[in-house]
Structures are given as C-alpha cells and as structure tokens.
Amino acid sequence: MRLLGLAAALGVLVRSGAAIDLVLEDEESVKSAAATIAFGLVKYYTGNNTGDTPGNLPDPYFWWEAGAMFGTLIDYWALTGDDSYNNITTQAILHQATENGDFMPANQTRTLGNDDQGFWGMAALSAAENNYPNPPSDQPQWLALAQSLFNQYASRWDETTCGGGLRWQIFTFNNGYNYKNSISNGCFFNIAARLARYTGNETYAEWASKIWTWQETVGLISADYHVHDGTNINLTDNTCTAVDKNEWTYNSGIFLHGAAVMYNHTNGSSTWRERVDGLLAAAQATFFTNNSVMVEQLCEPAGVCDNDQRSFKGYLTRWLAGTTQMAPHTAGPIRALLAADATAAAKACVGNPGAPAFKGHAGTACGFRWDDAAVGGGFDGSAGVGEQMNALSAVMYTLVTSSKAAAPLTADTGGTSKGNPAGKAHQPGGVESESESEISVGERVAAGFVTSAIALGVVAGCAFVIS
Numbered sequence: 115m116r117l118l119g120l121a122a123a124l125g126v127l128v129r130s131g132a133a134i135d136l137v138l139e140d141e142e143s144v145k146s147a148a149a150t151i152a153f154g155l156v157k158y159y160t161g162n163n164t165g166d167t168p169g170n171l172p173d174p175y176f177w178w179e180a181g182a183m184f185g186t187l188i189d190y191w192a193l194t195g196d197d198s199y200n201n202i203t204t205q206a207i208l209h210q211a212t213e214n215g216d217f218m219p220a221n222q223t224r225t226l227g228n229d230d231q232g233f234w235g236m237a238a239l240s241a242a243e244n245n246y247p248n249p250p251s252d253q254p255q256w257l258a259l260a261q262s263l264f265n266q267y268a269s270r271w272d273e274t275t276c277g278g279g280l281r282w283q284i285f286t287f288n289n290g291y292n293y294k295n296s297i298s299n300g301c302f303f304n305i306a307a308r309l310a311r312y313t314g315n316e317t318y319a320e321w322a323s324k325i326w327t328w329q330e331t332v333g334l335i336s337a338d339y340h341v342h343d344g345t346n347i348n349l350t351d352n353t354c355t356a357v358d359k360n361e362w363t364y365n366s367g368i369f370l371h372g373a374a375v376m377y378n379h380t381n382g383s384s385t386w387r388e389r390v391d392g393l394l395a396a397a398q399a400t401f402f403t404n405n406s407v408m409v410e411q412l413c414e415p416a417g418v419c420d421n422d423q424r425s426f427k428g429y430l431t432r433w434l435a436g437t438t439q440m441a442p443h444t445a446g447p448i449r450a451l452l453a454a455d456a457t458a459a460a461k462a463c464v465g466n467p468g469a470p471a472f473k474g475h476a477g478t479a480c481g482f483r484w485d486d487a488a489v490g491g492g493f494d495g496s497a498g499v500g501e502q503m504n505a506l507s508a509v510m511y512t513l514v515t516s517s518k519a520a521a522p523l524t525a526d527t528g529g530t531s532k533g534n535p536a537g538k539a540h541q542p543g544g545v546e547s548e549s550e551s552e553i554s555v556g557e558r559v560a561a562g563f564v565t566s567a568i569a570l571g572v573v574a575g576c577a578f579v580i581s
C-alpha cells in the first residue's frame with residue numbers, strides 16, 4: 115500500500131522533462147523507474163473498462179501477449195510490492211481461465227496455439243510461486259490452473275509424428291498444426307519443471323526430461339545448445355527432418371530457465387548443470403552485443419520485428435533472472451548482462467510519441483532498440499506493449515539479483531495455492547469437437563498466410579496465427 119502513490123509522485127518528476135532516473139545500486143530508484151514504466155505499460159490495457167473484455171489487449175495485440183503482460187505484472191508486484199495492478203491482473207487471469215479453469219476461452223479457440231495458452235499458464239504458475247493473493251475459493255486456483263494446462267499438454271503429446279512433441283496448433287483446422295515448435299514445447303517443459311519443483315511430484319520431472327530429450331533428438335536443441343524455432347512434419351513419412359534454424363530470444367530463455375529449475379530440483383545434477391551452462395553460453399553469444407545489450411538479432415537490426423517479436427526480449431530477461439535463483443553459480447555472469455540491459459533500456463525510455471500510441475507519462479515511452487551504437491542512445495521511435503514490457507522487465511528483474519529477492523516458493527516452503535493434479539485435460543463439448551467445415555474460408559486464408567511463410571522459412575514460429 116505504501117507504494118500506491120508512487121506512480122503519481124513520479125509523474126511530477128517525469129513531467130519536468132527528466133529521463134527515467136535509474137541508479138541500479140539503489141533499490142528505491144529501481145522501483146521508481148519500474149513504476150513509471152509499468153504505468154505506461156498498463157495504459158495500453160483497456161480490458162477493465164465497462165463493456166470491454168477483461169484480459170484482452172486492444173488490437174493489434176494478440177491474446178497470448180496479454181497473458182505475458184499479466185505474468186510480468188505478477189512479477190512486478192512480487193519484486194516491488196506495488197499492488198496497483200493486482201485487481202486488474204486477478205480479474206484478467208480468472209476471466210480468461212474461464213469457469214472451466216483451462217485457458218481455452220471460446221472467443222479464442224479458433225486461433226489457439228499451445229504456446230498462446232502457455233503464457234497464461236506460466237502467469238498462473240508465477241502467481242502460485244510468489245504467493246500472489248489467492249482467488250476466492252469458488253474460483254479456479256493458480257496452481258490448479260497450471261496443472262490443468264500441464265494435463266492438456268500431456269494429452270496432446272503426439273508420438274504419431276516426429277517421435278513425440280507438441281504441435282504448434284491445437285486444432286487440425288489451423289494451419290501450423292503440422293509444425294512442431296520450440297516455444298510450444300518450451301512452455302510444456304518450463305511448466306513441467308516448475309510443477310516438479312513446486313509439488314515434488316516426480317511425474318512432472320519425468321515429463322520435463324522427456325520433452326528435453328525429444329527437443330534434442332529432433333534437432334531443435336543443437337549439440338552446442340542453440341535452440342531452433344521448429345520443424346515441419348513430413349506428411350509422407352511422418353518424420354521431422356526439416357528444421358527451421360531461426361533463433362529467437364524467448365526460445366533460448368524458456369529452456370534455460372526450465373533447465374535451471376531441473377538443476378535445482380535434482381539438487382545440482384551434472385547433466386542439468388551442463389545444459390544450463392551450455393544454453394547460457396549460446397544465448398549470450400547469440401543475443402548480446404559486445405557491450406552486453408540484448409538484441410533480437412533475427413529482425414531487430416533490419417527493423418522488421420513484428421508485434422509479437424517486439425516483446426520477446428522481455429521474456430529472455432525474465433528467464434535469465436529466474437535462472438540465477440535456481441542455479442546460483444550463474445548469478446555472476448547473468449547479473450552483468452541484466453545490469454547492462456537495465457541501464458540501456460532505461461535510456462531508451464525517453465520517447466514522446468503521444469496518444470494513442472502511448473498514454474503513460476510524457477517523455478517516458480520506451481523504444482525497442484537498447485543498443486546504444488544503433489540509435490546513439492535514446493528512443494528509436496518504436497513504442498508499444500512489447501517495447502514497454504521489455505524495458506519494465508530489464509529494469510525490474512535487476513531486483514532479483516541485486517537484492518535478496520526470495521526464491522520462488524514451493525508447497526513445502528510456504529506456497530499456499532491449492533492444486534488439482536487431476537485437473538481437466540479435455541474440454542467437454544468444446545471446440546475440439548467442432549467440425550472443420552464450420553471454419554470459414556476467410557479464417558483459413560488468414561491462417562494460411564502464416565503457414566506459407568513458415569514453409570518458406572521466413573518468419574517461423576513467432577508468427578502467431580492471425581484471424
């Protein structure tokens with residue numbers, strides 16, 4: 115409660131024209147900077163307005179990115195103590211979980227991919243791990259929501275093609291159904307590892323190992339720990355030999371963090387340690403410039419990242435920070451990366467694009483590029499939910515490594531969220547029984563655009579289906 119007035123107080127500071135003032139050694143300075151950036155982020159959200167739908171971001175942002183945003187806001191609360199956004203966060207997650215508690219809202223099912231669901235499921239799991247206030251007892255509970263998603267994923271594991279793995283899309287009528295990608299399997303892996311640690315149930319750990327092995331076998335994690343985007347199923351022989359080798363920050367991050375959780379869960383196994391260290395080295399070599407600033411290397415230098423891609427750097431930041439808690443030997447090198455990023459990102463939060471692009475405090479819109487050399491420091495003209503969320507992540511996650519932020523809880527160390535290991539794997543009467551013929555030509559064409567791009571190896575799995 116103490117922090118409720120912070121955003122307002124900061125308004126005064128920034129209206130005087132100052133850039134965001136960030137002193138990494140000073141926890142209050144970090145929290146103030148995070149509050150200013152978070153204020154600008156949440157201003158994009160309209161779902162709590164009368165007549166709007168809780169949990170949805172306005173166009174052009176897809177459903178999954180809202181899940182990612184609320185996951186970020188849960189961590190924001192956990193790290194700063196500022197509960198200004200807890201009400202809208204709880205409302206959004208429960209609304210999108212629906213009364214079925216499965217993150218399969220009917221409004222989204224026609225375009226729903228396993229990865230889209232994953233970002234909402236990981237938000238619920240973060241809530242459980244941080245003892246974020248529990249929902250009323252007649253509502254779905256955080257841990258149970260993550261377990262329900264785990265059960266859905268396990269039921270969709272497909273050994274008829276490529277020897278296993280999750281497909282990108284859930285429904286046969288969506289193009290992308292024949293693509294098995296790292297982010298979908300990464301969501302499953304990350305959630306399985308964290309559920310193993312949280313609950314102590316070894317079934318989850320066994321799944322995490324199985325998913326990892328499949329990723330390696332099919333070539334989506336290389337011998338030197340680069341994480342590739344995905345692979346198309348060959349419909350003639352059901353193998354997966356054509357790997358799209360594009361590398362995105364979030365794919366490396368989601369496996370790095372999950373591997374660190376497994377390292378921790380196994381009390382420091384040398385196998386998982388080697389994986390953690392390998393993934394970290396590959397991520398550092400691929401996604402960081404020599405001055406330690408993160409770059410979405412596939413599209414950022416050319417200025418062609420789409421809306422989805424412009425949010426990925428924030429997730430790698432989140433998972434790097436989480437890795438330091440689970441595998442403390444990584445804290446030194448990761449702290450250096452996070453510190454450099456926070457400083458660079460805060461310097462990019464000096465934009466003034468004005469409404470409707472940005473409705474936060476004047477002069478605090480965050481740009482996409484943090485690389486000083488590229489933009490000479492400052493705002494690169496690109497503002498939006500992704501840019502704002504990336505910068506918030508860059509700044510606030512330094513609190514994980516600089517202060518004594520508590521490690522995520524487990525059921526044994528004080529976590530209070532109620533689980534349900536038998537939670538729903540299937541949706542009674544849901545869209546899984548919907549016939550393909552009900553899908554309009556228009557919808558197919560929209561989805562088809564994305565798939566041809568994948569077939570050409572152009573954009574690959576970050577292109578969530580547009581409808």
Ligand SMILES: *[C@@H]1O[C@H](CO)[C@@H](O)[C@H](O)[C@H]1NC(C)=O
Pocket residue numbers: 156162163164198199202
């Ligand atoms: C929606 O939430 C924001 C952030 O908490 C708040 O400032 C705003 O007043 C809320 N809008 C409505 C209509 O309640």
Ligand SMILES: *[C@@H]1O[C@H](CO)[C@@H](O)[C@H](O)[C@H]1NC(C)=O
Pocket residue numbers: 197198199201
């Ligand atoms: C959150 O909701 C509670 C209960 O309705 C209310 O008392 C509180 O003021 C709200 N907090 C914010 C920050 O909107």
Ligand SMILES: *[C@@H]1O[C@H](CO)[C@@H](O)[C@H](O)[C@H]1NC(C)=O
Pocket residue numbers: 167168209210212219220221
């Ligand atoms: C689905 O859309 C309707 C109409 O816009 C809205 O009232 C409802 O809240 C939405 N449901 C979910 C779970 O988003």
Ligand SMILES: *[C@@H]1O[C@H](CO)[C@@H](O)[C@H](O)[C@H]1NC(C)=O
Pocket residue numbers: 348349350351355356
């Ligand atoms: C698919 O499999 C068939 C049969 O093994 C093979 O002839 C064909 O070249 C494969 N297609 C691709 C794109 O790899």
Ligand SMILES: *[C@@H]1O[C@H](CO)[C@@H](O)[C@H](O)[C@H]1NC(C)=O
Pocket residue numbers: 379380381
């Ligand atoms: C890790 O250590 C704890 C506490 O000593 C023990 O209960 C647990 O069984 C160990 N786990 C593994 C996988 O060795």
Ligand SMILES: *[C@@H]1O[C@H](CO)[C@@H](O)[C@H](O)[C@H]1NC(C)=O
Pocket residue numbers: 377378381382439440441442521
């Ligand atoms: C597991 O995480 C805890 C909490 O951060 C940490 O204290 C412990 O050292 C970690 N275990 C290993 C084997 O690194």
Ligand SMILES: *[C@@H]1O[C@H](CO)[C@@H](O)[C@H](O)[C@H]1NC(C)=O
Pocket residue numbers: 403404
């Ligand atoms: C980073 O430094 C190495 C060796 O000093 C150099 O070969 C490489 O080109 C540099 N990379 C970038 C992106 O500047």
Ligand SMILES: *[C@@H]1O[C@H](CO)[C@@H](O)[C@H](O)[C@H]1NC(C)=O
Pocket residue numbers: 265315316317318535536
């Ligand atoms: C462990 O998890 C599995 C998989 O969800 C579940 O079937 C089993 O009931 C769980 N065991 C316990 C003791 O909760």
